[in-house]
Each structure stands twice: as C-alpha cells, then as structure tokens.
Amino acid sequence: xxxxxxxxxxxxxxxxxxxxxxxxxxxxxxxxxxxxxxxxxxxxxxxxxxxxxxxxxxxxxxxxxxxxxxxxxxxxxxxxxxxxxxxxxxxxxxxxxxxxxxxxxxxxxxxxxxxxxxxxxxxxxxxxxxxxxxxxxxxxxxxxxxxxxxxxxxxxxxxxxxxxxxxxxxxxxxxxxxxxxxxxxxxxxxxxxxxxxxxxxxxxxxxxxxxxxxxxxxxxxxxxxxxxxxxxxxxxxxxxxxxxxxxxxxxxxxxxxxxxxxxxxxxxxxxxxxxxxxxxxxxxxxxxxxxxxxxxxxxxxxxxxxxxxxxxxxxxxxxxxxxxxxxxxxxxxxxxxxxxxxxxxxxxxxxxxxxxxxxxxxxxxxxxxxxxxxxxxxxxxxxxxxxxxxxxxxxxxxxxxxxxxxxxxxxxxxxxxxxxxxxxxxxxxxxxxxxxxxxxxxxxxxxxxxxxxxxxxxxxxxxxxxxxxxxxxxxxxxxxxxxxxxxxxxxxxxxxxxxxxxxxxxxxxxxxxxxxxxxxxxxxxxxxxxxxxxxxxxxxxxxxxxxxxxxxxxxxxxxxx
Numbered sequence: 079x080x081x082x083x084x085x086x087x088x089x090x091x092x093x094x095x096x097x098x099x100x101x102x103x104x105x106x107x108x109x110x111x112x113x114x115x116x117x118x119x120x121x122x123x124x125x126x127x128x129x130x131x132x133x134x135x136x137x138x139x140x141x142x143x144x145x146x147x148x149x150x151x152x153x154x155x156x157x158x159x160x161x162x163x164x165x166x167x168x169x170x171x172x173x174x175x176x177x178x179x180x181x182x183x184x185x186x187x188x189x190x191x192x193x194x195x196x197x198x199x200x201x202x203x204x205x206x207x208x209x210x211x212x213x214x215x216x217x218x219x220x221x222x223x224x225x226x227x228x229x230x231x232x233x234x235x236x237x238x239x240x241x242x243x244x245x246x247x248x249x250x251x252x253x254x255x256x257x258x259x260x261x262x263x264x265x266x267x268x269x270x271x272x273x274x275x276x277x278x279x280x281x282x283x284x285x286x287x288x289x290x291x292x293x294x295x296x297x298x299x300x301x302x303x304x305x306x307x308x309x310x311x312x313x314x315x316x317x318x319x320x321x322x323x324x325x326x327x328x329x330x331x332x333x334x335x336x337x338x339x340x341x342x343x344x345x346x347x348x349x350x351x352x353x354x355x356x357x358x359x360x361x362x363x364x365x366x367x368x369x370x371x372x373x374x375x376x377x378x379x380x381x382x383x384x385x386x387x388x389x390x391x392x393x394x395x396x397x398x399x400x401x402x403x404x405x406x407x408x409x410x411x412x413x414x415x416x417x418x419x420x421x422x423x424x425x426x427x428x429x430x431x432x433x434x435x436x437x438x439x440x441x442x443x444x445x446x447x448x449x450x451x452x453x454x455x456x457x458x459x460x461x462x463x464x465x466x467x468x469x470x471x472x473x474x475x476x477x478x479x480x481x482x483x484x485x486x487x488x489x490x491x492x493x494x495x496x497x498x499x500x501x502x503x504x505x506x507x508x509x510x511x512x513x514x515x516x517x518x519x520x521x522x523x524x525x526x527x528x529x530x531x532x533x534x535x536x537x538x539x540x541x542x543x544x545x546x547x548x549x550x551x552x553x554x555x556x557x558x559x560x561x562x563x564x565x566x567x568x569x570x571x572x573x574x575x576x577x578x579x580x581x582x583x584x585x586x587x588x589x590x591x592x593x594x595x596x597x598x599x600x601x602x603x604x605x606x607x608x609x610x611x612x613x614x615x616x617x618x619x620x621x622x623x624x625x626x627x628x629x630x631x632x633x634x635x636x637x638x639x
Contacts, residue, residue: 222302292308376494441559
C-alpha cells in the first residue's frame with residue numbers, strides 16, 4: 079500500500095519553551111524577540127517546524143498553560159507585533175510555526191470564568207463544569223488533580239464546586255456546551271488566518287468527560303484517586319475532534335498533533351487515520367513511563383531495553399498503514415534523555431547520538447526539544463528553593479510532611495523533575511550561559527561552560543552536527559520517511575536493531591544501548607551484498623564484516639541496495 083505523502087511526515091519539529099529559550103531584554107525571562115534572534119541558528123540545524131509552547135496572556139500559575147486571553151501575548155514574552163515579526167521571519171527562512179492549543183481548560187482569570195463564577199444563571203456558567211457537593215458537602219467526586227489534592231475547588235460565591243483536572247487556577251472547559259466548541263473553533267481560525275501552520279493540542283483527549291462524573295474506584299480508601307478512566311479518551315472525543323476538523327482544519331494545509339496521556343495504539347489509530355479526519359499524529363507517553371513503577375513517575379525504576387524495544391516496535395507496527403507516529407525523547411515535561419536513558423558522564427557524545435539515531439531513523443515525525451541538539455543534561459540543584467515547577471514543589475512538600483527525607487526526595491527530582499527540561503538554553507560559556515544579561519528566572523545548569531551551543535557549533539564532531547546530519551538524511555532519503563519498519567534482533571538485552579525498506583533500498587540500524595561490547599551478525603539476506611555506511615556515531619565502523627562488535631553506545635546504519 080503506497081504511503082500518502084504529506085509535508086508534516088517529511089518534517090523535523092523543534093520545540094521551543096519560550097521562557098527558557100533566549101532572553102532579548104535582560105529581564106531573565108526568554109521572549110519572542112529572543113526566538114527571532116535565533117532563527118538562523120535553527121535554520122543551520124536544518125529543522126522544518128517550530129512548535130512554540132504557550133505564549134498567550136497568562137497569570138503563569140502553570141508556566142503559560144493557564145490562559146487568560148487566547149488572542150493576546152503574555153507581557154513577559156513581548157507583544158503581538160513581536161509575535162507577527164517572529165512568524166514573518168520564520169516563514170522567510172522556510173520555517174513553519176505551530177502553536178500550542180490549550181483548550182481542555184482556561185485560566186480562572188479568563189473573562190469567561192470570571193463571568194461563570196458570578197451566578198448560577200450567568201450565561202457563561204455552562205462554559206465550565208460546575209457541580210453541587212455531595213450530601214455531606216464534600217467534593218462532587220473523588221478525582222485527584224494531576225498536581226495532587228482534589229480536582230474540585232469550592233466557590234463560596236455560588237456554593238458549588240468547579241472541576242480542575244490540573245491546578246485550581248485551571249478550570250476545565252465544558253465541551254458538552256456547543257457554544258464553547260464554537261468559541262474554540264473561532265479562536266483557532268483567528269490564529270490560522272494570522273498564518274500559523276498548525277497546532278500541538280494540550281491534553282486534548284481529556285475534553286470529553288464521562289456523563290455523571292462518577293467516583294473512581296478506590297480500593298485503598300484514599301481521599302482522592304486518579305479519575306483518568308472517566309476523562310481520558312472519553313465517549314465523545316472522536317466526535318469533538320472530527321467536528322473540529324470539519325469546522326476548522328480541513329480549510330487549511332496545517333499540521334496537528336494531540337498530546338494524549340493514557341492513549342493506547344488502538345485509540346491512536348482512530349485519532350490519526352487520515353480517512354477519519356481527526357488529527358495527523360498524537361503524543362503518547364508509554365515509552366517515557368517505562369522507568370516508572372506502580373506508584374507513578376516518582377516511583378523510579380531502571381529502564382530495561384527489552385521493555386523499550388517492545389513498546390517502540392508495538393507503536394511502529396500498529397500505525398504502519400493507518401495513522402502516523404510522533405517520535406520524541408524530550409519535551410518540557412520530561413527529563414533530559416542523555417541523562418535519563420544515556421550516560422552523560424562517561425559517554426556524553428556517544429549516548430546522545432545513539433539515542434538520536436535510534437529515534438530519528440524510525441518511521442514518524444521526529445521532535446527535538448531545545449538544547450537536545452547539543453546534549454543538554456539534567457540538573458541537580460541541592461536546594462528545593464532553586465526549583466520552580468508546580469508538580470515538583472507539590473510532591474516535595476507533600477512527601478516532606480509525611481516524613482520522607484530531603485535527600486531521598488531530591489534524588490527523585492534530579493532524575494524526573496520537569497525543571498530538568500526547563501533550565502535556560504546554554505548558548506555559550508559567558509555568564510548565565512548567554513541566555514540573559516540579567517538574573518535568569520530559573521538557574522542555569524552549572525555545566526554550561528562545557529555544554530553549550532557555541533562550543534558545539536565550533537566543533538565539527540559535535541552532537542549538533544550529528545543532529546544536522548540526521549535531519550539531512552530524512553530530507554534526502556525517502557526510505558527514512560516512508561520505508562517499512564521491521565525488527566532485526568528480537569531479544570538482545572543490549573542492542574536495538576531494526577531495518578527500514580522502500581523499493582530496492584534497505585537501511586539496517588544497530589544501536590548499542592549500554593557500555594558493553596556486544597557482537598552482532600547481519601541478517602542472512604544481506605550477507606555478501608554490497609553495503610555502504612549510511613551513518614555512524616564513531617570512527618571506523620566496519621563496512622565489510624558480517625559479524626562485528628559494537629562499542630559502548632555505538633550507533634551504525636548501513637545502506638543495502
């Protein structure tokens with residue numbers, strides 16, 4: 079079955095978290111003019127699409143994911159004129175820009191919510207999810223917020239509770255109300271008409287809640303429990319997304335990706351099958367939850383390659399014919415992959431480039447998170463006061479109150495905290511890594527004198543140029559984009575190997591995930607056939623051996639014709 083060609087399948091996306099990217103005015107906060115200053119750098123890297131994390135007007139309770147005005151820009155980031163300049167300059171360089179669409183919830187300072195809480199008969203009341211308490215006055219159900227505590231907040235003025243799956247300053251919008259959906263569609267058209275090239279949709283599979291909002295099962299008798307089964311991939315989600323496609327997206331040549339915690343591959347096919355007219359691709363989280371235990375993300379377990387391989391292969395095969403994968407290791411919510419799944423001390427270059435090879439040679443649209451392209455690492459601040467992330471701080475204070483020692487909690491934060499991704503981009507070795515001339519909103523990782531963009535650009539053998547090469551290969555070789563995917567080695571505890579095929583071309587990808595030196599043997603079908611070295615992250619990879627040894631964190635790709 080021939081693959082339908084689309085520009086977003088052939089693209090590489092670069093995520094910018096504006097607050098931490100580049101500060102142009104010395105106030106310590108990254109901003110939109112700062113992004114414009116770095117567009118030539120991104121053009122040099124070779125990416126096609128910039129995904130901009132939220133830049134809308136916001137009180138910043140959750141770093142911009144609490145929006146008070148969908149048609150204005152956060153003061154700290156600049157003005158709408160700055161945004162328009164940035165978009166025009168990006169387009170001038172052939173770079174597309176997609177915006178973050180955050181419409182599961184708004185800020186409690188949004189005009190709609192300010193009206194909604196005025197009175198039960200206010201016309202905006204039904205824009206949000208209000209409920210009376212239970213007979214004893216307690217919350218309408220036992221759902222837990224993603225940031226801990228109840229997902230309900232009592233409002234004195236009207237004597238009811240409103241639902242907030244995240245912070246209490248992020249009330250959930252009521253998508254059952256057709257007027258809300260229409261407001262969202264109009265806002266999307268407004269941005270698309272300004273020239274944006276698509277949307278990344280924040281927790282978009284949370285917008286359809288189970289009618290009645292029932293209590294979640296609570297076998298351990300906890301006060302609050304996760305209620306995800308009642309709002310993830312809910313009963314009307316496909317209807318809502320198809321309506322959004324019909325009303326808005328079908329009229330523009332744009333790219334859409336839905337962030338979808340709790341999505342499995344069967345649901346993902348429904349979301350991304352082009353014939354169903356919903357979204358182009360989804361972000362799923364299975365592979366980045368494999369180092370979490372049964373108690374969730376802070377219950378940290380070592381990653382097993384077998385589990386990662388099984389998961390990535392499952393997603394590759396499931397979406398092979400109907401649907402499309404997004405490929406990522408990092409984003410603003412995930413720790414730095416070179417520290418998490420690689421070895422940032424002894425094999426910084428090798429493990430960073432091996433992980434990049436493993437991901438970028440797969441089928442799907444790859445995403446690079448700012449700083450990943452030159453190997454930024456996790457940070458280990460020792461004082462909790464140096465952290466900013468609401469999820470991290472809530473967990474720390476909650477667990478300290480339960481008597482968990484400081485050092486034990488900090489060890490978890492150093493591995494999994496979201497601020498690992500949010501420390502400012504390390505541009506050079508000057509004060510504050512060249513991010514700002516002022517005091518940064520979040521401290522810079524102390525390793526910036528060694529790990530920074532300028533040093534990478536000055537070293538032809540840096541991680542940066544390896545990423546540049548990966549992007550070039552995707553642009554110049556259709557097998558990388560459209561070829562079939564098949565596993566080469568089923569059960570090796572150290573090596574992840576697969577092949578990509580299109581027509582009479584085959585690419586063989588071998589990645590050593592650890593610091594051992596395993597031997598691998600090429601498949602029978604290619605032994606003796608002529609092959610060339612397509613890509614390697616170490617010097618002198620063999621081209622004429624059927625069995626060879628992979629060095630620590632080595633990645634090698636052969637091309638067979």
